[in-house]
Amino acid sequence: MASTSLSPVLRFFNRFSAVLLVVLAGCAFDYAQDKGADLGDRTERSFKLNSGGKVAIDHDRGSITLDGWEKNEVWVAVVKHYEGDSQYRDQWMRETQVTFDSQPDHLRVRVERPTWHVCFTGCNFHAWVDLTLHVPRHVALEMTVDRNHVRASGLEGDIHIDADRSPIDLRDISGGFHIVSRRGAVAMRDVQAPGGLNVQMERADVEIEGSRLTQGGEVHADRGSVRLRLPESEKLSVEVERDRRSNFHTDFPLQFSGNLSGYGRMRGQINGGGPTLRLSADRGSINLEKTFAKTGKMF
Secondary structure, X not given: OHHHHHHHHXXXXXXXXXXXXXXXXXXXHHHHHHOOOOOOEEEEEEEEOOOOOEEEEEEEEEEEEEEEEOOOEEEEEEEEEEEEOHHHHHHXXXXXXXXXXXXXXXXXXXXXXXXXXXXXXXXXXXXXXXXXXXXXXXXEXXXXXXXEEXXXXXXXXXXXXXXXXXXXEEEEEEXXXXXXXXXXXXXXXXXXOOOOEXXXXXXXXXXXXXXXXXXXXXXXXXXXXEEEXXXXXXXXXXEEEEOOOOEEEEOOOOOOEEOOOOOEEEEEEEOOOOOEEEEEEEOOEEEEEEOOOOOOEEO
16 A cells, blocks of 8 residues: 555656756756857868878877778878867867878878967966878878877888877887887787887886887887886897886796996896896886786896
C-alpha cells in the first residue's frame, strides 16, 4: 500500500526533474553563448606533395597532430578556438590567418595571430589554433613551435624541431632527429634513427623508449632528466658526462672507465660496443635502461 500511495509523488518528482534538467541545460547554453564559449571554426585544405618532399610548420599556441599516409598529398584541418569575451571573437577569428606556400616538393604552413590580443594580466579571453595533417609517409618535417602540443607518427624522413614550452610526442618514425626543446618534455617511442640523433633539452625531460639508435647520437639535458629504454640487444659505445648535481643509472652490464663515484666523463660499451651514444646532464639525471627492466646499477 505504501508504494501505491507514493507513486504519484514519484511520478511528479520524475517529471519535475526532467523539466529542471532541460531548463538548466538551456541556461548553461545561454551562459556559454554570453561568455563566448568555444564553438570552433573549422576549415580543410588539400595540397599535392611529392613523396620525399618537406613539410614546414611555424605555429604558436595550439596543437599540431601529424600522421603519415600512402597518398602523395597533404590534407590539413585547421580549427580556430576562442573562449571568453564575445565582443572580440569575430575580430580574432578574422585576423588569425593560416597561410600555405605549396609547391610539388614542399608545403609551408604558418599560423599568424593578431598582435592586439597580447596581455599579461587580466586577459578576458583564451584563443588558439589546432592543426591536423595527413602527409606522405616519406617526408621531411621541420617545425618551429611555441606553446603547442605536438604529436607526429608514421613517418620516414628527417625531423627538425625547435620548440619552446611545447610537449612533443614522436612515434613510429624512421630518420634523423634534431630536436631543441625548452621547457617542454619530449617522448620518442618506437623510432629508428639511421640518420642520427641529436636532442638538446632545457628545463625539461626527454624519454626515448623501444627505439633503435643504429648511428648513436647525442642527448643532453640542462636541469632535466634523460631516460633511455633500449632493446637488450642494442650495441653501443656510451659516453656519459654529468656534473656534481647529476646522477647516472644503468641496467646494462657496462664496464666503465672514468670517474664512477663523482662527476665528469665515463665511457663504456653495451654488448661489445658500436656507434657512440653521448649522454650528458647538468643538474639532472641520466637513466639507461633495458626495455621493461626493473633493476639496475647506480653510479
